[in-house]
Amino acid sequence: xxxxxxxxxxxxxxxxxxxxxxxxxxxxxxxxxxxxxxxxxxxxxxxxxxxxxxxxxxxxxxxxxxxxxxxxxxxxxxxxxxxxxxxxxxxxxxxxxxxxxxxxxxxxxxxxxxxxxxxxxxxxxxxxxxxxxxxxxxxxxxxxxxxxxxxxxxxxxxxxxxxxxxxxxxxxxxxxxxxxxxxxxxxxxxxxxxxxxxxxxxxxxxxxxxxxxxxxxxxxxxxxxxxxxxxxxxxxxxxxxxxxxxxxxxxxxxx
Amino acid sequence: xxxxxxxxxxxxxxxxxxxxxxxxxxxxxxxxxxxxxxxxxxxxxxxxxxxxxxxxxxxxxxxxxxxxxxxxxxxxxxxxxxxxxxxxxxxxxxxxxxxxxxxxxxxxxxxxxxxxxxxxxxxxxxxxxxxxxxxxxxxxxxxxxxxxxxxxxxxxxxxxxxxxxxxxxxxxxxxxxxxxxxxxxxxxxxxxxxxxxxxxxxxxxxxxxxxxxxxxxxxxxxxxxxxxxxxxxxxxxxxxxxxxxxxxxxxxxxx
Numbered sequence: 001x002x003x004x005x006x007x008x009x010x011x012x013x014x015x016x017x018x019x020x021x022x023x024x025x026x027x028x029x030x031x032x033x034x035x036x037x038x039x040x041x042x043x044x045x046x047x048x049x050x051x052x053x054x055x056x057x058x059x060x061x062x063x064x065x066x067x068x069x070x071x072x073x074x075x076x077x078x079x080x081x082x083x084x085x086x087x088x089x090x091x092x093x094x095x096x097x098x099x100x101x102x103x104x105x106x107x108x109x110x111x112x113x114x115x116x117x118x119x120x121x122x123x124x125x126x127x128x129x130x131x132x133x134x135x136x137x138x139x140x141x142x143x144x145x146x147x148x149x150x151x152x153x154x155x156x157x158x159x160x161x162x163x164x165x166x167x168x169x170x171x172x173x174x175x176x177x178x179x180x181x182x183x184x185x186x187x188x189x190x191x192x193x194x195x196x197x198x199x200x201x202x203x204x205x206x207x208x209x210x211x212x213x214x215x216x217x218x219x220x221x222x223x224x225x226x227x228x229x230x231x232x233x234x235x236x237x238x239x240x241x242x243x244x245x246x247x248x249x250x251x252x253x254x255x
Numbered sequence: 256x257x258x259x260x261x262x263x264x265x266x267x268x269x270x271x272x273x274x275x276x277x278x279x280x281x282x283x284x285x286x287x288x289x290x291x292x293x294x295x296x297x298x299x300x301x302x303x304x305x306x307x308x309x310x311x312x313x314x315x316x317x318x319x320x321x322x323x324x325x326x327x328x329x330x331x332x333x334x335x336x337x338x339x340x341x342x343x344x345x346x347x348x349x350x351x352x353x354x355x356x357x358x359x360x361x362x363x364x365x366x367x368x369x370x371x372x373x374x375x376x377x378x379x380x381x382x383x384x385x386x387x388x389x390x391x392x393x394x395x396x397x398x399x400x401x402x403x404x405x406x407x408x409x410x411x412x413x414x415x416x417x418x419x420x421x422x423x424x425x426x427x428x429x430x431x432x433x434x435x436x437x438x439x440x441x442x443x444x445x446x447x448x449x450x451x452x453x454x455x456x457x458x459x460x461x462x463x464x465x466x467x468x469x470x471x472x473x474x475x476x477x478x479x480x481x482x483x484x485x486x487x488x489x490x491x492x493x494x495x496x497x498x499x500x501x502x503x504x505x506x507x508x509x510x
Contacts (some may be wrong), residue, residue, distance in 0.1 A: 006295070006296070006299050007295055009299065009303050010295050010299050010303060013298070013302055013303045013306065013408055014298075014404070014408055014410075016408075016412060017407070017409070017412050018411075019410075019412045020411045020412055020414075020415035021449065021453065024411075024415065024441075024449050025413070025446055027440065027441050028441045028444055028446050028449070037397050043368030053445060067408040113442075116370060194455060229330075236450070
């Protein structure tokens with residue numbers, strides 16, 4: 001009886017330990033006791049720090065995790081080696097993922113935890129079927145931005161150092177112009193300035209009216225007639241003009 | 256004097272290596288038939304009876320640790336979600352296996368050495384050898400097998416129990432609800448962290464009885480010899496556990 005009781009407790013001890021280990025693996029998302037969730041396959045050029053186990057969120061709500069990350073080469077439409085990120089998404093979230101949904105890498109919290117964010121997309125667009133392969137939005141290369149920014153700032157600094165005198169002189173002149181403008185504005189009558197602005201506004205509105213007229217059918221007719229006149233004027237040569245003026249001159253003398 | 260001690264040390268290392276090789280050979284080559292009863296008995300002694308002390312010790316050590324961690328974390332980053340996450344990482348990667356092994360080494364290691372040294376002192380080992388019984392097969396292998404199983408199970412149970420108990424104790428002092436604690440428990444932990452915890456548990460479970468049996472079999476006769484061998488077992492086991500913990504962590508994470 002004593003041996004049986006001991007064996008029983010040893011069995012309980014081992015079963016509890018295995019159950020605890022399985023519970024831990026389950027909580028870490030290593031395996032699931034129920035049917036596996038539907039998957040999508042996202043293709044990135046740059047994964048931006050996403051790892052297996054990283055969360056997947058729809059509108060900020062956690063609905064899944066990154067299951068697998070693979071390297072692919074020779075993928076159509078991608079110039080470099082592609083990274084295929086397999087994500088699993090809970091069934092309850094499938095209805096809000098549409099064909100125009102965007103999949104991108106986002107950063108959460110101050111420690112910068114990376115996760116896949118899915119924007120739901122428009123209601124008119126059809127629902128994206130599970131198992132789809134999607135070209136995801138590549139995250140910005142912060143390292144590249146920093147290095148490019150460093151280069152730009154370096155060139156700006158170099159330019160300023162080389163043209164220190166001319167930049168200083170330009171800034172001084174600009175300051176002087178600003179001072180003079182301020183003085184002029186202080187001395188001048190503000191009412192007059194207002195009137196000038198009103199007149200300018202009136203002129204621009206008149207100009208707009210005229211340009212609208214020119215662009216309209218009347219304007220087209222005017223230009224057509226003008227072209228006819230110019231063509232006729234080309235036909236008139238010097239003898240004709242002389243004859244015309246002579247006749248007109250005679251008439252003038254007659255009248 | 257120094258030369259004699261160095262010679263003695265080298266000879267001791269040689270004897271231990273020979274003993275280790277013999278034990279591992281017997282472990283691999285001999286079947287479990289006829290030894291299951293003995294193995295279960297040792298799991299009962301080493302694992303089941305040691306569970307309350309291991310769980311409680313680890314739980315309160317984790318609780319103390321979490322107070323310190325929370326105090327420093329809140330000074331740097333006021334982000335409570337990180338407190339349970341960092342705690343679980345520390346317990347899974349280091350404390351769970353090491354503290355359990357230390358307790359196991361002190362309790363079980365000393366007991367094994369004292370038992371075998373007393374048997375040697377009272378000529379029981381000589382009697383067994385006269386009967387044609389292989390001492391390694393009869394005394395060492397069941398203890399090693401029992402201790403490996405007990406250590407792995409005890410590590411899982413102590414780690415899980417400690418984290419659960421800490422979830423409730425922190426609700427009193429840190430203002431974190433048990434639900435919040437458990438939700439954020441495995442934010443950073445990965446299945447590999449639990450795997451290394453189990454691997455360490457198995458390795459420590461293998462080391463402790465081998466050292467204890469070796470010291471017991473090589474103890475000098477008399478009550479003084481028994482006491483001296485037990486003390487050496489506890490010290491050597493503690494040092495070996497810390498050394499092996501460092502080596503396994505280094506191999507696992509660095510390489």
